[in-house]
Amino acid sequence: MLFSPLHLGTLCLKNRIMMAPMATSFAQDDGIVQPEHLIHYASRALGQAGLIMLESTAVSPSGRSVPVNLGLWNEAQTEGLRRMNHTLHRLGSKIGIQLWHAGRKKENETSAEPALSASDVPFEGKARQAMNTKQIAEVVTQFREAAQRAKHAGFDVIEIHAAHGFLINEFLSPLTNRREDQYGGGRRNRYRLLGEIIDAVKAVWTGPLFVRISAEEYHPEGNHVEDHVQYARWMKAQGVDLIHCSSGGLLPEAPPVYPGYQVPYAERIRLAANMPTAAVGLIETGKQAEEILRNGRADLIAIGRPFLRNPFWTAEAAKELNAELDAPRVYRSYWKNG
Known part of the structure; x- marks a missing residue:
């Protein structure tokens, strides 16, 4: 199943492997894509990942965590991404972009550009x-x-980053949302910002739309997977195509991790909300990914750190599963027999 197509609306992925979004810090203060980005992403496209999800990309200068984040708030950034996408598409992958606002995790705050959040809850003192x-x-x-701009740049998928303690997550979570207006209080009000962003994106975007969530916040008073089951139902009603199920990041404490530790969140949301999910988190091997798919626990496998160790992880997984991979000619015999 790992090497079977996945259809999402009008988009068809050639396999169910997605390169997970991971910050590279290759950009300059202008937020424009650099040659290092092309090398980084093109190597995974050459390696035959079905979908490459670009790193968190700020929607405004003040929405960056640090100045070396990618941006998509002007035409120069759009053109740089368009050129890169042209190359990645020629290598056979579909390309997504993760749109993002850092919120209270902004590190380079100034009086002119303070770190914004749902509430004035301090972060790291x-x-x-x-x-x-x-x-x-x-x-x-x-x-x-x-x-x-993502549409003009030729992306195939947009992912809204609503996880890991960044701005949208700060509105969703009762730990950081202490507001008393229409954006605070119960689940429906805390969801309001994400809902408005989804509607705004859908007004200009007709392709597949993903949302990345932190399905567990590892605090008794925080959001848990059942909260996100309800959020997922609302997202489905708004036309979201897939929920990318991560966890943590709102609090500084690291959660306990082990192989596949976040897969149960993808499984629960997939079944309870009846919508596609992506599983991520210490999924290391092709056989592990195959088990997740065959047992109906997720529809798409997001691979992060294994792709940093090996840009050709996809070929490694294909060999492990005895699957045929349409490799570039110069690599074909080596991937099959090496």
Whole structure:
């Protein structure tokens, strides 16, 4: 199943392997894609990953965590990504982009560009500025405009980053959302920002739309998978195509990790919300990925660190599963027999 196609709307992925979004810090202060990005992503496309999801890409200058994050708020950034996508498509992969706002995790804050959040809950001992409704509306617009640029740049998939303690996650979580207006309180109000961003993106984007979540926040008063089952149902009603199920990141403490530790979240949301999911987190081998798919626990396998160790992890998994891989001619015999 790992090497069977996956259809998402009008998009067909040649296999069910996605390169997970991982920050590279290759960009400069202008947020424009660099030659290092092309080398990094093209090697995985050459390695036959079905979908390559670019790293978290800021929708505004103030939405970056650090100045070396990619951006998609101007035409120069759009053109650089368009050129890179042209090469990646020639190598046979579909390409996604993860749109993102760092929120309270902004590291290079200034008085002119403070670290914004749902509430003024401190982060790592530093005060954060609660957003007013005008600032919230501006962020929604920034996501819509970035989605429009992603379309012009030739991306196949957009993923909204609503995980790991960044801005949207801060609104979703009762640990960081202490608001008393329409964006705070119960689940429906805490979901409101994500819902508005989804609607704004859908207004300009007709391709597959993913949302990445932290399905477990590892705190008794935080969000758990059942909260995200409800969020997923609302996302499905809004036209989201797939939920990318991660966890943690809101709190500084690292969760306990072990092979496949986040797969049960993808399985629970897939079954309870009746929608496709991507599983991620210490999925190391082709056989492990195959088990997840064959037992109906997820529809797409997101591979992170194994791709950093080996750009040709896809070929390694194919050999492990005795699957035929349409390798580039110069690699064909070596991948099959080496």
